[in-house]
Amino acid sequence: MLLIPCPHCGARPENEFRNAGEAHIARPAEADDAAWADYLYMRTNPKGVFIERWRHIHGCGRFFNCVRHTVTDRIIATYKAGDPRPSLDVLRAWSEHAR
Amino acid sequence: MKFSLLSLARNAVSGQTAGPAQWRSPQPRAVYDVVIVGAGGHGLATAYYLAKEHGIRNVAVLDRGWLGGGNTGRNTTIIRSNYLWDESARLYDHAHRMWETLAQELNYNVMFSPRGVMMLAHNVHDEQVVRRHIHANRGNGVENEWLSPEQAKAFCPPLNISSDMRYPILGAALQRRGGTARHDAVAWGYARAASAMGVDILQNCEVQAIDRDATGRAIAVETSRGRIAAGKIGVVAAGHTSVVMAMAGLRMPLESYPLQALVSEPVKPCFPCVVMSNTIHAYLSQSYKGELVIGAGTDAYVSYSQAGGLHISAHTLDAICELFPMFRRMRMLRNWGGIVDVTPDRSPVIGLTPVPGLFVNCGWGTGGFKATPGSGHVFAHTIATGTPHPIAAPFSLERFRTGRLIDEAAAAAVAH
Numbered sequence: 001m002l003l004i005p006c007p008h009c010g011a012r013p014e015n016e017f018r019n020a021g022e023a024h025i026a027r028p029a030e031a032d033d034a035a036w037a038d039y040l041y042m043r044t045n046p047k048g049v050f051i052e053r054w055r056h057i058h059g060c061g062r063f064f065n066c067v068r069h070t071v072t073d074r075i076i077a078t079y080k081a082g083d084p085r086p087s088l089d090v091l092r093a094w095s096e097h098a099r
Numbered sequence: 100m101k102f103s104l105l106s107l108a109r110n111a112v113s114g115q116t117a118g119p120a121q122w123r124s125p126q127p128r129a130v131y132d133v134v135i136v137g138a139g140g141h142g143l144a145t146a147y148y149l150a151k152e153h154g155i156r157n158v159a160v161l162d163r164g165w166l167g168g169g170n171t172g173r174n175t176t177i178i179r180s181n182y183l184w185d186e187s188a189r190l191y192d193h194a195h196r197m198w199e200t201l202a203q204e205l206n207y208n209v210m211f212s213p214r215g216v217m218m219l220a221h222n223v224h225d226e227q228v229v230r231r232h233i234h235a236n237r238g239n240g241v242e243n244e245w246l247s248p249e250q251a252k253a254f255c256p257p258l259n260i261s262s263d264m265r266y267p268i269l270g271a272a273l274q275r276r277g278g279t280a281r282h283d284a285v286a287w288g289y290a291r292a293a294s295a296m297g298v299d300i301l302q303n304c305e306v307q308a309i310d311r312d313a314t315g316r317a318i319a320v321e322t323s324r325g326r327i328a329a330g331k332i333g334v335v336a337a338g339h340t341s342v343v344m345a346m347a348g349l350r351m352p353l354e355s356y357p358l359q360a361l362v363s364e365p366v367k368p369c370f371p372c373v374v375m376s377n378t379i380h381a382y383l384s385q386s387y388k389g390e391l392v393i394g395a396g397t398d399a400y401v402s403y404s405q406a407g408g409l410h411i412s413a414h415t416l417d418a419i420c421e422l423f424p425m426f427r428r429m430r431m432l433r434n435w436g437g438i439v440d441v442t443p444d445r446s447p448v449i450g451l452t453p454v455p456g457l458f459v460n461c462g463w464g465t466g467g468f469k470a471t472p473g474s475g476h477v478f479a480h481t482i483a484t485g486t487p488h489p490i491a492a493p494f495s496l497e498r499f500r501t502g503r504l505i506d507e508a509a510a511a512a513v514a515h
Contacts, residue, residue, distance in 0.1 A: 002400075015410065019399040021354070041352040045341035047403045068333045070355075070403050087111040096448050 007080050008060045020053035023065045024085050049095040123296035131159045134329035138162035139171040141333035143289035144475020146298045153483035156297035163305040166285030173437035174468040175394040179216040179277035181236050181243045186493040188239035196474025207288030209280050214374040216277030221266040229272045246271045252489050257423045266379050311348040317457040323389035333458045338438025340461035347454050353440045357407035361434035365389030379405040407436035442508040444504040
């Protein structure tokens with residue numbers, strides 16, 4: 001079971017949360033069928049550093065973003081929904097750290 | 100060497116020393132007509148049917164590790180075809196029919212055991228869903244029948260049907276010709292038969308890149324054992340499909356999760372069939388070695404850890420203890436995880452990709468083992484002819500653009 005640091009409530013066990021999949025997927029303002037399929041169904045599903053959303057359903061109820069390594073499951077950082085996605089350089093440095 | 104009663108007797112008196120290696124371990128050639136990425140059951144079956152039914156024998160099957168070392172060796176070996184939708188029923192029943200003669204086909208004992216798969220209903224909604232499945236299955240020529248709690252207990256005596264359970268049993272669906280098979284033997288049998296027809300099985304050969312020519316066509320794979328050119332490439336990499344397809348610049352409708360299974364200490368035969376409960380999430384059978392083989396759920400998050408959280412398997416054991424009180428003091432021997440590739444509609448993807456020369460067979464999620472022969476059979480046809488096999492056609496990658504999904508998740512015939 002993961003210990004997940006909610007940016008609002010602090011570290012809590014995984015079963016207080018619901019996973020909400022890949023983060024930073026923006027709904028396209030206008031989309032043809034291919035772009036719409038990409039938005040709805042296609043996922044990065046990386047083996048390595050991954051940014052995902054969690055919702056603290058049995059706590060503050062809020063969504064937030066989480067950077068996690070999908071091989072070690074180590075959580076590298078969490079940040080509030082709406083905050084900008086960490087830059088590639090930052091992610092690369094985190095990735096080295098989380099191996 | 101062909102296995103027969105005579106060869107068995109000869110081995111018995113010669114101290115089991117006459118058994119040669121079951122497949123060749125050749126050096127990679129520079130060029131193959133078809134390269135299959137992933138030497139699990141589905142990949143090996145694909146190579147076998149390419150060689151046998153389509154005469155394409157210049158084939159290599161590559162694997163990052165050893166053959167059958169991924170989900171083929173990690174699943175709970177359940178075989179059934181009681182899926183709701185017509186497309187699924189056709190696909191899984193195609194595979195199911197092939198299981199029935201697979202040992203003879205491969206001259207290898209895959210220990211197919213049609214002992215019956217029983218799926219429990221615990222509430223009114225379950226009962227309605229189960230009955231709907233039974234009718235749909237029968238309409239598709241797939242036998243499935245409704246059992247009362249008493250009939251279910253007669254079929255599976257360890258079952259607890261008392262009314263004071265937290266989730267009492269209101270009935271069950273029974274597919275009598277469902278059952279189990281020996282998972283490793285399936286990989287070994289296909290490997291042996293394919294190798295005998297000239298297919299090269301290249302283990303410890305990790306694909307690191309996919310080369311494409313100026314027109315965008317996939318023409319070769321770069322591997323840890325050198326570059327291998329290929330007329331066509333078929334990716335059958337289960338939980339790692341997204342990783343391999345990203346090498347060709349493709350995003351897939353897949354998310355990879357650890358799915359857990361566990362086995363108990365071995366005991367004498369005491370459990371006659373396969374029992375599944377989607378609602379309280381447990382599935383159980385007893386292997387010929389005597390171990391209880393138990394399937395647990397997936398973790399809630401994308402991961403390649405091949406482990407999974409302990410609370411997931413503990414949850415399943417809670418359900419097992421309630422359903423089968425006689426197992427409350429059983430000790431579990433080991434548990435493990437396999438990485439399953441789950442699609443949004445919980446149906447597989449079999450077919451062509453936007454990259455010419457590149458084919459994919461993935462998305463079997465939590466239930467691919469049962470489909471192994473059929474999956475290999477229709478995928479071999481798809482690769483050999485360049486057009487999807489009629490049974491595989493609805494399972495195209497294109498369905499996510501057209502919206503013609505095959506929504507087995509909502510249909511709930513699948514164990515998750």
